Amino acid sequence: MILKNNIWKIFYLLSIVATLFLVTLLYFNYKGIKERYTTQVEYYTQIVAQSIEADFMQKDMLLSVVGESIFKECKSSSKAKTEELFSLILKHNPSLVTLGLADKNGQVLVSSSNVEKKDINLMTNDKTSYDFKRSLSSDHMVVSRTYYFDAINEWIIPLRKAIRDDDGNILGVVIAGIKNSKNSNYLDAFELSKNKIVVILKDLDDKGNLYKLYYSQQNSSQIDLYEKPIKKELLSHVKEIFYSKYKYSIKELRKRPKTISLFINSDQIGDNIVGLNYVKKYKLWISVGGSVQEIKEEFSREVILYITMFILTFIIFFILFKSVAVSEKRKDLELIRQVQHDTLTNLPNRIYMYENIQNYRKLYNNKYFVLYLDLDNFKNINDKFGHIAGDDILIEVANRLNMFFTKDEMIIRQGGDEFIVFANNINRKEIELKIQDLINYISKVYHIGKRDFRIGVSIGIAECPKDAKNIEELLSLADTAMYQAKKIKNSYSFFSEEMRSLNAFRTEVEHELRGAIEARELWMAYQPQINSDETLYGVEALVRWQNKKLGFVAPDKFIYVAEESGLMKELGEFIIQTSLREIKMVQEELSLTFNLSINISVVQLMEADFLPNLLKAIALENFNRSSLTLEITESLSIESLDDVLPILYDIQEHDIKISLDDFGTGYSSLSILRELPIDELKIDKSFIDKILYDESEKNLVDSIINIGKNFHMKTLAEGVESIEQIDELKRSNCDIFQGYYYSKPLSREDLIKFLRKG
Ligand code: C2E
Ligand code: MG
Ligand code: MG
8 A cells, every 4th residue: 555655656756857857858959949040040141141242342353343444444445345345244244234334423424235325323313322422432342222223124233333543533433233133043042041031231321221132032022122221120129139149239240240140029020030240341231030930840849759759658657657556456455355364264354354344234234143153073173183184174164154155144264163154134934944054064074185074063143133233242142152052062052141141140250250269259168978888988179159249159150161261270279279288187187098089170181280280289288199089070071082181191190099070971971981091980960869769770870880890990979868879879889979968068177077076
């Protein structure tokens, strides 16, 4: 989960960084394109300016040569000859369309033959006088304003060159015209690129006007192009942006010409990048310009390319991150699944149960049965055939449960051989039938490896909402009911109100028992055991509990609680130590040795340090080991026979006797007698009760006594209440008698009195 969130955080961060990077990249890209265009335009301007200057210088020279040859060398030559010379020169210089001579007063004297003969004076004409005058004072050729020369029906750029004698006196002026019509091959040659506009401007005249001499894209009328000066606003606008870029004035530039470039955006010329160069000698501005639109177009192409690449990369990264996130999520889900499931059976576990119970409750409309299943004698299989066989059976049981219940019924492995099922609410009759089917199904034979196993199941059932609503309570009630079913085995039991009060009592007993030893509520009573010759054999120690809240509680009612709640070890040690100490004291007081029988719970017996602790207690009291018997209840000892057997042998080896208590009430009584190291059989009171009037019970007791004799065991009749019973039992050769006939269990003081009486 954490990683998943982080992955998207990294992704967002990466996206922001990439976007910033893209914007920066585009910014520098735009700057680069702009710089490239600027350099290009400056370069073009430089080249155009240089070539125009070179060409004009050539023309300057030509006019000088022509003028000098006419005025100086051939003073006497005729008009006709001059015209002939002009024709020849024009033929060889196709860029020139007219040639002529004027005197210093501006009167045209001769002109090339293509010019219509009429009286022309350049000094008196408004359009020509300013430049004509300029030519008289200039050493160089003077380039004049483009105008329509009607004598030849052409737009021309006029050239004037004054010719001087050696003293510097003006002899005359050579005049010429460069053809400036649309598609003039000569001028168009300056146009280096189709999308660059070349403009030649004549520097400011006496009226402060700036006129175009040439405009490479002559789309509009030539009158508009050449007759109207450049607008003043445009001029001041250019001045401003020039200054703000170069930090000096145009005037300075005129003095020290160099190629510059400006971005000019105005209504007159649109949005352009313009290169500018001043040709000082001929007072001309050369400008090469390109539209900013071009820069924008190139930039947009780059933008599209970059953004496409960016989006593609973004998509690839997104897919990558998405797949990582998805796989992380899958891992998370798998982890959750693992935590919520049992590894052996793959069934959901308690964690799953608590996480999902609300969903199931909704599904069941809060009406359902909780089944608590516990396999019968599963421990035996584990012990006898190993854990692998046990595991295989558990897996098979889980499979059967999955097959048996629907998807809507939650099956939980509670742990060990216990399972919980939340079953759909059907009526009581149907669930009983269903559970009976389930028991049959679970107890069908299991083929594991080469062996066949049979296993039973005990099921306790609690119903929601009838028995309880709270989940914990329902589980506990079903568990209680399961214990009831366990008494019969391979059966089921519904929770009942009776069990509830029993349960409540049990809970209270457990609670009160915890403090009982410290509160000195427990003590020992001793019941005498008498030999058939009426002498004392010994006593049985019986624990007693008087509680403030519960009153007198019989051992039947609390020993099993102590066993189930882990209190038996402490209680058992109290019983052993107290009995040994008290009986030793009685024996010493009366100088009498007799036997002591102590009841031992199997739970006690299974404690690892049981025997060492017992021996320690015996040594502490200096008790005679051969006068000690441990009573073990038969029904309990069978289930865990394999575990108990070695301990029993160990005990016997230490010279301590073992008695099988309540003999005859268990199941496989006779068969285990051979295996167990037993010194004494205690015939249960339920048999003794009936011997006087029930022949078959009498026979049963007789055969128990005989069996005992055969195995060299002593037999003890428990709960003898009349002399008739004793006489009958004596006739059957019973060895020892214990019961109310002789005495009820007695306190230590009462026991002393009893023994003193003899
Ligand atoms: P148990 O070992 O079979 O003990 C004999 C029970 O029969 C005792 O009941 C005793 O008081 C009773 N009894 C003896 N003679 C007669 C008689 O003539 N008539 C009648 N009606 N009853 C007679 P108690 O003391 O209530 O003990 C019940 C069971 O509790 C015992 O059965 C024993 O299994 C267990 N128990 C008692 N004390 C201890 C103990 O210290 N440790 C352990 N582990 N279990 C004990
Ligand atoms: Mg007993
Ligand atoms: Mg008994």
